[in-house]
Amino acid sequence: xxxxxxxxxxxxxxxxxxxxxxxxxxxxxxxxxxxxxxxxxxxxxxxxxxxxxxxxxxxxxxxxxxxxxxxxxxxxxxxxxxxxxxxxxxxxxxxxxxxxxxxxxxxxxxxxxxxxxxxxxxxxxxxxxxxxxxxxxxxxxxxxxxxxxxxxxxxxxxxxxxxxxxxxxxxxxxxxxxxxxxxxxxxxxxxxxxxxxxxxxxxxxxxxxxxxxxxxxxxxxxxxxxxxxxxxxxxxxxxxxxxxxxxxxxxxxxxxxxxxxxxxxxxxx
Amino acid sequence: xxxxxxxxxxxxxxxxxxxxxxxxxxxxxxxxxxxxxxxxxxxxxxxxxxxxxxxxxxxxxxxxxxxxxxxxxxxxxxxxxxxxxxxxxxxxxxxxxxxxxxxxxxxxxxxxxxxxxxxxxxxxxxxxxxxxxxxxxxxxxxxxxxxxxxxxxxxxxxxxxxxxxxxxxxxxxxxxxxxxxxxxxxxxxxxxxxxxxxxxxxxxxxxxxxxxxxxxxxxxxxxxxxxxxxxxxxxxxxxxxxxxxxxxxxxxxxxxxxxxxxxxxxxxxxxxxxxxxxxxxxxxxxxxxxxxxxxxxxxxxx
Amino acid sequence: xxxxxxxxxxxxxxxxxxxxxxxxxxxxxxxxxxxxxxxxxxxxxxxxxxxxxxxxxxxxxxxxxxxxxxxxxxxxxxxxxxxxxxxxxxxxxxxxxxxxxxxxxxxxxxxxxxxxxxxxxxxxxxxxxxxxxxxxxxxxxxxxxxxxxxxxxxxxxxxxxxxxxxxxxxxxxxxxxxxxxxxxxxxxxxxxxxxxxxxxxxxxxxxxxxxxxxxxxxxxxxxxxxxxxxxxxxxxxxxxxxxxxxxxxxxxxxxxxxxxxxxxxxxxxxxxxxxxxxxxxxxxxxxxxxxxxxxxxxxxxxxxxxxxxxxxxxxxxxxxxxxxxxxxxxxxxxxxxxxxxxxxxxxxxxxxxxxxxxxxxxxxxxxxxxxxxxxxxxxxxxxxxxxxxxxxxxxx
Numbered sequence: 001x002x003x004x005x006x007x008x009x010x011x012x013x014x015x016x017x018x019x020x021x022x023x024x025x026x027x028x029x030x031x032x033x034x035x036x037x038x039x040x041x042x043x044x045x046x047x048x049x050x051x052x053x054x055x056x057x058x059x060x061x062x063x064x065x066x067x068x069x070x071x072x073x074x075x076x077x078x079x080x081x082x083x084x085x086x087x088x089x090x091x092x093x094x095x096x097x098x099x100x101x102x103x104x105x106x107x108x109x110x111x112x113x114x115x116x117x118x119x120x121x122x123x124x125x126x127x128x129x130x131x132x133x134x135x136x137x138x139x140x141x142x143x144x145x146x147x148x149x150x151x152x153x154x155x156x157x158x159x160x161x162x163x164x165x166x167x168x169x170x171x172x173x174x175x176x177x178x179x180x181x182x183x184x185x186x187x188x189x190x191x192x193x194x195x196x197x198x199x200x201x202x203x204x205x206x207x208x209x210x211x212x213x214x215x216x217x218x219x220x221x222x223x224x225x226x227x228x229x230x231x232x233x234x235x236x237x238x239x240x241x242x243x244x245x246x247x248x249x250x251x252x253x254x255x256x257x258x259x260x261x262x263x264x265x266x267x268x269x
Numbered sequence: 270x271x272x273x274x275x276x277x278x279x280x281x282x283x284x285x286x287x288x289x290x291x292x293x294x295x296x297x298x299x300x301x302x303x304x305x306x307x308x309x310x311x312x313x314x315x316x317x318x319x320x321x322x323x324x325x326x327x328x329x330x331x332x333x334x335x336x337x338x339x340x341x342x343x344x345x346x347x348x349x350x351x352x353x354x355x356x357x358x359x360x361x362x363x364x365x366x367x368x369x370x371x372x373x374x375x376x377x378x379x380x381x382x383x384x385x386x387x388x389x390x391x392x393x394x395x396x397x398x399x400x401x402x403x404x405x406x407x408x409x410x411x412x413x414x415x416x417x418x419x420x421x422x423x424x425x426x427x428x429x430x431x432x433x434x435x436x437x438x439x440x441x442x443x444x445x446x447x448x449x450x451x452x453x454x455x456x457x458x459x460x461x462x463x464x465x466x467x468x469x470x471x472x473x474x475x476x477x478x479x480x481x482x483x484x485x486x487x488x489x490x491x492x493x494x495x496x497x498x499x500x501x502x503x504x505x506x507x508x509x510x511x512x513x514x515x516x517x518x519x520x521x522x523x524x525x526x527x528x529x530x531x532x533x534x535x536x537x538x539x540x541x542x543x544x545x546x547x548x549x550x551x552x553x554x555x556x557x558x559x560x561x562x563x564x565x566x567x568x569x570x571x
Numbered sequence: 572x573x574x575x576x577x578x579x580x581x582x583x584x585x586x587x588x589x590x591x592x593x594x595x596x597x598x599x600x601x602x603x604x605x606x607x608x609x610x611x612x613x614x615x616x617x618x619x620x621x622x623x624x625x626x627x628x629x630x631x632x633x634x635x636x637x638x639x640x641x642x643x644x645x646x647x648x649x650x651x652x653x654x655x656x657x658x659x660x661x662x663x664x665x666x667x668x669x670x671x672x673x674x675x676x677x678x679x680x681x682x683x684x685x686x687x688x689x690x691x692x693x694x695x696x697x698x699x700x701x702x703x704x705x706x707x708x709x710x711x712x713x714x715x716x717x718x719x720x721x722x723x724x725x726x727x728x729x730x731x732x733x734x735x736x737x738x739x740x741x742x743x744x745x746x747x748x749x750x751x752x753x754x755x756x757x758x759x760x761x762x763x764x765x766x767x768x769x770x771x772x773x774x775x776x777x778x779x780x781x782x783x784x785x786x787x788x789x790x791x792x793x794x795x796x797x798x799x800x801x802x803x804x805x806x807x808x809x810x811x812x813x814x815x816x817x818x819x820x821x822x823x824x825x826x827x828x829x830x831x832x833x834x835x836x837x838x839x840x841x842x843x844x845x846x847x848x849x850x851x852x853x854x855x856x857x858x859x860x861x862x863x864x865x866x867x868x869x870x871x872x873x874x875x876x877x878x879x880x881x882x883x884x885x886x887x888x889x890x891x892x893x894x895x896x897x898x899x900x901x902x903x904x905x906x907x908x909x910x911x912x913x914x915x916x917x918x919x920x921x922x923x924x925x926x927x928x929x930x931x932x933x934x935x936x937x938x939x940x941x942x943x944x945x946x947x948x949x950x951x952x953x954x955x956x957x958x959x960x961x962x963x964x965x966x967x
Contacts, residue, residue: 008476015372016372016375019368019369019372020369020372023365023369023447026444027389027393027444027448029408029415030401030404030405030407030408030444031404032408033404033405033407033408033413033414033415034400034403034404034407036407036414037407037832037836040836080304080305080308081305083301084301084302084304084305087298087301087302088302091298091301092298092299092301092302095302097560099305100556101553101556102309102313104497104498104501104552104556105313105314105317105549106313107498107501107502107504107505107552108501108504108505108548108549108552108553109316109317109320109505109545109548109549110505110507110522110525110545110548111507111508112507112522112525112526112529112530112541113320113525113529113541113542113545114316114320115696116316116319116320116323116529116538116542116692116696117315117316117317117318117319117320117323118312118316119695119696119697120319121311121312121315121316122700123698123699123700126700126701131700131701131702138312139312141308141312142309142312142313145309145313146498146501146502147394147449147452147453147498150453150494150495150498151452151453151456152456153491153494154453154454154456154457154460154491154494155456155459155460157457157460157490157491158456158457158459158460158461159460187456189455189456189459190456190459193387193452193453193455193456196387196388196391196452197391197394197395197452197453199391200391200392200394200395201395203395204392204395204396204397205395206398206508207398207507207508210681210682211682211692211693211696212696212697212702213652213654213679213681213682213693213697213702213703214702218398222399222683222684223680223683225832226657226658226659226683226684226831227658227659227664228831229830229831229832229834229835229836230832230835232832233400233403233832236400240392240393240396243391243392244388244389244392245388247387247388247391247392248384248385248388250388251384251387251388252384343963399830403832403833406827406833406838407836407838410827410838411776411777411825411838412836412837412838430776430822430825430826433826433827512828514826515780515782515783515826515827515828516780516783516826516966517783517962517963517966518783518963526786527783527785527786529688529692530686530688530689530692530786531686531688531785531786531787532686532687532688532709532710532712532713532786532787532788533712533784533785533786533787533788533791533955533958534785534786534955534959535688535712535713535716536716538692
């Protein structure tokens with residue numbers, strides 16, 4: 001049933017298209033500049049740098065490392081953060097401020113200084129876990145805390161957590177069941193947002209991996225680019241596209257299983 | 270059958286005496302916070318302590334010289350510029366990002382528009398550093414294609430070098446602030462139910478009244494939280510500024526860079542840590558202001 | 572307010588504080604002891620313990636039983652960690668490839684963008700791990716300030732190196748050098764015959780300096796060269812700062828960090844940088860058939876030279892490989908590779924006399940008029956002080 005008048009809907013539609021076009025153009029222009037530069041050749045356009053990157057063994061190894069880091073980071077972040085946030089909301093409301101501040105702290109310290117403080121910690125970590133770049137997971141989880149917290153907090157605020165958990169507990173569910181079968185499906189959009197941010201952060205992270213001398217995707221791209229300017233811009237653009245496709249695929253994975261009767265959009269077109 | 274959670278309140282007796290067993294409850298509850306605290310303690314608090322300790326020491330001895338170095342005029346100006354830059358990009362990013370998030374949230378839930386824009390925003394939110402700087406120089410620099418188009422086809426001459434000053438940094442920062450806002454604000458928008466809008470309309474309310482009395486109060490806490498996140502994000506952003514601004518150090522992360530990595534003026538490592546301590550203090554102050562604002566807005570809008 | 576809630580919060584607070592203090596002391600204590608442990612495990616794992624332990628303290632190849640023994644010990648270690656060596660910097664890319672092919676070692680090249688101080692920072696932060704840098708290639712200021720981090724070593728060709736270009740016991744030794752130059756795109760701008768030319772309107776928004784002179788050695792020397800070319804001297808860098816001020820007022824100064832990408836895309840058509848870097852850019856662009864015609868000329872009127880410093884890390888995780896790398900760099904093959912990268916190797920004079928130098932590459936080095944100026948450390952300090960107080964003000 002139409003909720004809005006025709007004039008209201010037209011205004012809303014104009015607004016939508018204006019926002020999408022203006023912001024879309026703003027985002028696409030620099031990307032176009034990168035594409036334009038990376039295809040410059042002696043005479044006109046060339047796809048040579050794009051072809052060259054697929055033959056580089058270091059790059060494929062780095063992509064694999066970064067993907068593993070992404071999966072590990074999302075997993076550890078969700079296991080660590082989500083139960084804690086639920087617990088604090090339900091049982092420890094006075095610690096809410098502490099949790100929020102702790103989750104914002106990683107953003108206040110620039111990476112180059114954080115590494116100075118991290119090196120004694122990482123010396124122990126590499127002693128226990130070896131020299132693998134996968135040990136970067138520990139830092140990445142900390143780095144993604146500010147963003148994930150904000151996304152998950154918005155999701156938790158929009159569901160009535162107390163009522164849901166009391167109802168579930170009252171029906172005999174244990175805490176794991178409450179989390180997995182009651183809370184999680186109700187805030188799926190927030191969990192997906194947090195995971196998006198984690199994956200994008202891991203795939204785009206350069207400073208800490210470089211300063212700790214690990215080779216992840218961005219570090220390898222940077223090294224590759226030293227040999228050839230066109231190749232470096234081409235590989236960076238390719239990495240962006242790769243992350244985009246990955247996230248797009250992820251958005252399809254969640255949709256099927258957890259489709260619930262979502263609220264209809266506020267305006268119907 | 271487990272007692273409802275709110276039952277705890279009933280155990281509090283006047284005069285302060287509490288029933289035995291409730292203290293255990295609180296103790297067990299706090300235990301649930303410990304895994305998170307332990308993890309964050311090792312990988313975040315400990316490095317922070319190392320940095321803070323470093324800010325107060327020079328060659329192993331306690332000293333306030335590094336903190337005093339923060340009183341120089343160029344350092345204070347750098348802090349001011351950092352705050353202005355972060356606040357501006359946070360507000361611009363928040364407003365534009367909220368608008369884009371609204372457009373996305375009101376599109377079909379499983380439609381292509383939503384998927385494409387959320388994936389794109391997820392990627393662009395973390396896009397920065399040398400590549401972003403290069404992309405902007407190639408677009409809006411002296412010989413950037415947009416500059417050339419504006420100059421040759423539209424006769425608009427952009428003043429040279431604006432990209433490498435604070436104005437330019439603002440535009441470049443907005444490039445990743447907007448997508449970040451979209452990603453973190455979208456879950457809040459998803460929690461707004463269509464029924465509320467319908468109820469407002471059926472009660473005779475206008476769009477403005479809907480936002481003023483229903484949508485606004487619901488989204489305000491999430492919105493201010495996101496603004497705070499965007500502020501902190503811009504405040505500590507380093508890689509992009511380092512790639513774009515090669516002369517001087519107009520903002521604090523660049524001051525830290527020159528303190529830690531300069532090969533001309535040596536021995537400033539602990540001043541870098543003192544600068545980092547200064548950054549933590551600034552963000553702490555902003556957080557306190559944010560908390561006050563949250564409480565006041567909640568009261569005002571309720 | 573509930574007593575138990577307040578109690579639990581206070582308890583929590585004090586537990587955190589105590590745990591934090593304990594952890595901090597444990598970590599800093601463990602840090603130093605574990606680094607010792609890591610090196611001994613590292614060396615004993617690399618094979619026969621006596622030979623590897625010798626590598627850590629060997630001051631020449633003889634001490635290890637000759638070059639072949641050194642190569643064998645390095646092969647056992649298997650890896651070399653280098654840092655801050657971009658492939659297009661003085662032909663380091665070819666140098667690393669040649670080393671890998673000759674000795675069959677793996678070379679991990681970390682942080683190619685790093686500045687000299689980053690190398691020292693990395694050595695301190697990664698101490699005790701397998702990823703710490705084995706060798707350093709540093710600018711003068713950082714090199715001379717950190718001699719406690721080097722291990723002394725004298726390469727086989729030690730006698731060929733002039734005394735003023737090495738430290739007596741072998742803690743550090745100069746490796747290659749060059750003169751400050753101006754690189755320019757001949758297709759876009761006219762050739763600058765003097766510094767005043769750069770103030771002309773043809774160079775509007777086109778002149779870049781490689782970094783900030785209060786931070787980067789190349790930019791620092793660029794300002795010194797500009798000073799010499801504007802009537803200043805090695806003791807007075809003020810005319811150089813004034814020159815860049817004039818450049819900025821004319822709108823010709825471009826505050827962009829020049830990289831090979833910005834040069835190739837035409838974003839930075841004129842660059843003040845070391846001659847070997849500018850010449851390397853030109854050669855690479857010509858090989859790609861680019862429209863950019865990059866030419867190099869030594870700064871007119873201001874011939875400023877500087878050598879870089881090579882050193883072996885005292886806590887190198889692969890000591891034999893580090894020493895083998897050093898031997899390779901100072902062999903005829905290594906020195907000629909640097910020559911191919913348009914840098915002046917430190918053994919150039921000896922090799923010319925012995926006839927082992929690559930004549931074609933040697934002749935391709937840019938000619939300079941006048942005696943080159945090498946700053947002493949007092950002059951450097953004086954210039955640094957002046958720049959610290961005046962550069963940001965002038966450039967704005």
